[in-house]
Amino acid sequence: MKIAVNVHLKKGVLDPQGKAVLHALETLGFTDVKDVRVGKQIIIDIDTADKKKAIEEAKKMADELLANPVIENYEIEVK
């Protein structure tokens, strides 16, 4: 079962990569872009068919390794 963990900087934390992409898009003529945030999407293939268990395990992984709780939020998505 594939689970995606989407990790993003918290609101209020400066995202220089997002700002760089925003400026590059403006330069390319995309003028109606208000904001860009760049984060990570980690896709984990867990060897189980139990959706609830997989989500719980992915949550633990995010807490222990994948996200930095000081500056990052994460959300979990079943793929």
Add this chain to the structure above:
Amino acid sequence: MKIAVNVHLKKGVLDPQGKAVLHALETLGFTDVKDVRVGKQIIIDIDTADKKKAIEEAKKMADELLANPVIENYEIEVK
């Protein structure tokens, strides 16, 4: 309207970051993880209410700037 562009390395392209996460998870005791792929999730806030137009524009952005078509795939998601 917020659109997410998920950019991942193509199948067959080595993902060293994913491999590193996989090994770290194993070390932490998550033994039922089969594979990990690490990609980017770019969230773009486009100033339009037209969903179709926003998706089309995000596609253009991905083609022109966000993804490297030689080694990366992308998918677009309305947030």
